[in-house]
Amino acid sequence: MKQGLRMLATASLVVLGISVVASHASAFNPRVPQVPVLGGTLQGYLNSKGETINVLTDQQDAQIWSQSASGNGALTLMVELSADAGVNSFGLYNASNPTPPLYQVFPAAASAGWFAIMSFRTLPDRVVVNLFDATATIQGTNTYLGIDASNFGFYEQNGNTGLVLYSQDGRNPGLAAQMLAYQGTGINAGEWWLCFEDAPVANSDRDYDDAVMILESVNPLATVPATLGGVKSLYRK
Amino acid sequence: MNRQLRAIIAAASVVVLGSAALVSNANAGPRVPQVPVLGGGLQAFFNSIGESINVNTDQQDLSVFQHSASGNALLTIKYQSSPNVPTQLVGIYNASAAIPPLFFVIQGSLGPLAFSSMSFKPGNFLTVNRFDANGNFISTTTFGGIDPTNFGFYLAVPFGTRFSQDYRNPGGLPHMLVYAGTGQNAGEFFLCWDEPSTGGAAGDQDFDDCVLVLESVSPLATVPATIGGVKSLYRDK
Numbered sequence: 001m002k003q004g005l006r007m008l009a010t011a012s013l014v015v016l017g018i019s020v021v022a023s024h025a026s027a028f029n030p031r032v033p034q035v036p037v038l039g040g041t042l043q044g045y046l047n048s049k050g051e052t053i054n055v056l057t058d059q060q061d062a063q064i065w066s067q068s069a070s071g072n073g074a075l076t077l078m079v080e081l082s083a084d085a086g087v088n089s090f091g092l093y094n095a096s097n098p099t100p101p102l103y104q105v106f107p108a109a110a111s112a113g114w115f116a117i118m119s120f121r122t123l124p125d126r127v128v129v130n131l132f133d134a135t136a137t138i139q140g141t142n143t144y145l146g147i148d149a150s151n152f153g154f155y156e157q158n159g160n161t162g163l164v165l166y167s168q169d170g171r172n173p174g175l176a177a178q179m180l181a182y183q184g185t186g187i188n189a190g191e192w193w194l195c196f197e198d199a200p201v202a203n204s205d206r207d208y209d210d211a212v213m214i215l216e217s218v219n220p221l222a223t224v225p226a227t228l229g230g231v232k233s234l235y236r237k
Numbered sequence: 238m239n240r241q242l243r244a245i246i247a248a249a250s251v252v253v254l255g256s257a258a259l260v261s262n263a264n265a266g267p268r269v270p271q272v273p274v275l276g277g278g279l280q281a282f283f284n285s286i287g288e289s290i291n292v293n294t295d296q297q298d299l300s301v302f303q304h305s306a307s308g309n310a311l312l313t314i315k316y317q318s319s320p321n322v323p324t325q326l327v328g329i330y331n332a333s334a335a336i337p338p339l340f341f342v343i344q345g346s347l348g349p350l351a352f353s354s355m356s357f358k359p360g361n362f363l364t365v366n367r368f369d370a371n372g373n374f375i376s377t378t379t380f381g382g383i384d385p386t387n388f389g390f391y392l393a394v395p396f397g398t399r400f401s402q403d404y405r406n407p408g409g410l411p412h413m414l415v416y417a418g419t420g421q422n423a424g425e426f427f428l429c430w431d432e433p434s435t436g437g438a439a440g441d442q443d444f445d446d447c448v449l450v451l452e453s454v455s456p457l458a459t460v461p462a463t464i465g466g467v468k469s470l471y472r473d474k
Contacts, residue, residue, distance in 0.1 A: 069418065115356070136364035138377070188307075216452055
């Protein structure tokens with residue numbers, strides 16, 4: 001029996017390795033440990049927007065998200081500081097799916113000021129993405145079936161290499177953080193800054209300013225650590 | 238300065254406040270006094286969506302707003318309980334204008350889950366994109382002359398137009414109550430309207446005639462239209 005339990009626990013950890021499990025606690029905590037952010041441009045950019053965020057110490061442990069009461073979420077591409085900006089696309093995926101389909105929100109052609117409204121609807125489960133350019137002129141509408149509105153993540157894909165990087169560390173090369181999340185402050189309270197590093201961290205400049213977005217009207221889910229304790233905590237009441 | 242002159246200046250200041258609500262950038266507190274909400278419909282609605290809001294004690298002292306860093310905001314119809322739903326029009330106005338033009342955002346006839354995006358652009362332009370409950374694009378309008386740093390909301394029905402700033406309404410009565418979202422709705426605001434009755438008389442105080450979710454804006458604290466309120470604007474911080 002003990003061996004069986006051990007195997008079960010091991011299997012659980014494997015599952016957790018490929019699909020981060022979320023709790024529905026609305027509280028979220030700082031990322032532990034905080035990730036080094038190099039170069040100073042992300043800090044400079046947030047400062048220029050009147051934020052009081054410290055990019056080295058204010059990272060939140062927010063990797064996956066759920067819809068809020070409105071059923072709508074807004075994602076605005078604020079700045080792209082990458083040589084690959086012209087080939088990088090961004091979107092959503094179901095966080096609990098081991099091999100998730102990708103639901104594109106921003107095509108590679110999108111640039112600073114573009115924004116998208118994601119409308120999560122049911123019967124059938126779907127997300128309707130309305131895309132706008134920087135002048136708020138509609139650029140297109142896509143409907144994706146099968147979205148899990150209660151547990152989704154964000155991805156970045158390089159159009160040249162096909163490489164996909166995820167908001168869930170556990171899916172990335174070396175289990176590295178490719179997206180950092182910061183809570184907005186002051187007039188941006190209630191919003192989230194999503195800051196992407198578009199190359200695998202081990203081979204990157206770690207500046208996390210390759211794409212910076214503001215995410216509004218959705219709610220982060222607390223990430224359960226991929227440990228046996230984390231597994232147990234899911235079943236504790 | 239003699240006493241008479243001081244009295245004149247103070248009186249003039251109160252008059253000015255009566256025609257143009259002044260705002261501070263401080264976070265809002267509770268509305269004082271709280272407004273009785275009758276009928277139970279609004280409380281039942283909040284309960285049904287898992288909100289922990291108490292409609293009689295959780296009213297926020299909010300009537301005016303400003304845009305956030307993204308420049309985009311969403312307004313979603315969440316609930317309606319009125320025979321006038323087909324004629325409801327909701328929009329924004331410049332809160333500091335004595336006789337403000339009305340900038341139409343969304344019509345009640347679209348029903349719950351319909352929404353509009355409001356994109357505040359340089360030059361005091363506002364582009365409104367409207368969608369039905371399924372996320373289908375309906376229409377777009379660009380307005381000039383909007384003040385993105387200080388705007389209120391209005392509800393128009395055939396019996397009259399009512400404003401988020403109490404003092405603009407007949408008898409200075411509140412017609413819109415604001416509640417801050419809780420749990421997964423943190424960072425959002427519920428705007429809860431009480432329509433005027435036939436002939437423009439006061440409403441039934443149920444504040445459930447049109448309930449909207451407002452996202453991605455920042456509230457401004459209303460400064461009371463009193464001499465103390467005037468003084469507080471000039472005190473050192």
